Amino acid sequence: MIWKIFLFLLLAFVSIAGIAFPIVEKPAAWYEFPFIPGLEENAKIIFFHVPTAWLTVIAFFMSTIFSFKYLRKKNLDDDAKAYSAAQLGMIFCILATVTGAVWAKFAWGQFWSWDPRQTSIFAILLIYGALFALRSSIESEDKRATLSAVYSLIAFITVPFFIFIMPRIMKGLHPGSAEDSNAGPIIDFQMNPSMQLIFFLSLIGFTILYFWMWQVGYKSIIFRDKLNKQLIIPTGSGQGG
Amino acid sequence: MLAKSYALFKKDFSSELRTRYAINSLAMFIIVAISVILFSIGNETITESLTGGLFWVVIFFTAMSGLARAFVSEEERGTSLTLQLIASPSTVFTGKLLFNVILVFCMNIVIAILYSALFERFVVQNFPLFVLTFVLGNIGLAVSSTIIAAIIAKAGAKGTLYPVLSFPILLPLILTCVQLTLSSFDGTSFDEAQFELAIVVGYDVIMLTASYMLFDFIWKD
Helix, strand or coil: CHHHHHHHHHHHHHHHHHHHCCEECCCCCCCCEECCCCCHHHHHHHHHHHHHHHHHHHHHHHHHHHHHHHHHHCCHHHHHHHHHHHHHHHHHHHHHHHHHHHHHHHHCCCCCCCCHHHHHHHHHHHHHHHHHHHHHCCCCHHHHHHHHHHHHHHHHHHHHHHHHHHHHHCCCCCCCCCCCCCCCCHHHHCCCHHHHHHHHHHHHHHHHHHHHHHHHHHHHHHHHHHHHHHHCCCCCCCCCC | CHHHHHHHHHHHHHHHHHHCHHHHHHHHHHHHHHHHHHHHHCCCCCCHHHHHHHHHHHHHHHHHHHCCHHHHHHHHHCCHHHHHHHCCHHHHHHHHHHHHHHHHHHHHHHHHHHHHHHCCCCCCCCHHHHHHHHHHHHHHHHHHHHHHHHHHHHHCCCCCHHHHHHHHHHHHHHHHHHHHHHHHHHCCCCCCCHHHHHHHHHHHHHHHHHHHHHHHHHHCC
8 A cells, every 4th residue: 555655646746846847058956957959848748758658668578478478378367467568558659659749749840750769659559459459359268368469479579670670761850869969868968867867756657557557457357257257157249358 | 391381282272273263353453453543643753752652552452452361261161170180380381371472472573564564663773672672572471461361360350350460560571672662763782772681581581480480379279
């Protein structure tokens, strides 16, 4: 219980600090953020956009790991864990895409410009969408678990290609891209200690939140399956794990 | 194992020759897709980069319309259990892959010929680069669509799900192949296109390995 209160306080502090702390030319007080050329006030999105993008990747990775575990041990609990991670990954992926697009409207002038990172996150969104479409089309539990595990493994190995191809096809606009001289790599050089502190607090807070939600998610899926088996109710509609 | 795969391929080939279902539908699909593009262009001359992109658009959708047959037909006729009894999973996959590779090559050669005849800007400067891209791209396309076809056949869902599942898997390949096709239009030398070629080769090898490793799980019920 105590850590839930701690998490609430942490996320409340991060939200207030991230939105309310001012950006000034020469930060003096501890609560002032530095002025980053090219980003200006838009820089504040880093406290909310980067954690969601980070969790998208973590969830994708965890979903793949548990899919792999399922294929080795054939334990349906692993499938529930992979499915729950994928569900959360989809939510965070949509959040990252939307917050990124809104930020891009103000920083680059348009919502979508097929920047390498936008294309990569779009590909991850497509993979998640395809995974859920596949899952909802299969009735049998074991078959659904096996086929979706195989699909997520195949999808996972194609993702690294984007990292290599994208910068060759189009120039990166995103802060932190390779040729980005004015605003990259912002995490190391241009954030002052207080900004870094709130950034990493935000990362930690969102990560704890993710693991909590993931635990609740997969436990509820496992309980539902158990109840279904006890009551001998046909799983029907083909939803859920 | 290779003899068995070849026997499986011959079985698919002769049953294809008997019904001519895939060949007919693919040929008609190619004609329909290209004529839709030509109608929408009208009298305008489109740029080189658009021609190269549209070339791979037609290839992608033609593959999506025909390649799922390999495994779906076995499930429809109820012959997949017999196949499971007489052959190992990798043998089945090799046979089906061989059939799909040949189908992809036939259909893409037709598309390439039609494109060079009908589109003014489809002029290849560096012909060896184009052929290499074409061959490597076709192999990658065949491998990925065969493994996804196996998933689709077991999922019992036909039609719409196939392009949905295949697109994210094929996206890196198609993007790189479009890039390479445009380079061959510009007459770029092999040295400059080395990186993209390495990516396509890497994609083919990795997908082939992963497909053989994962096909066992799909095939055994």
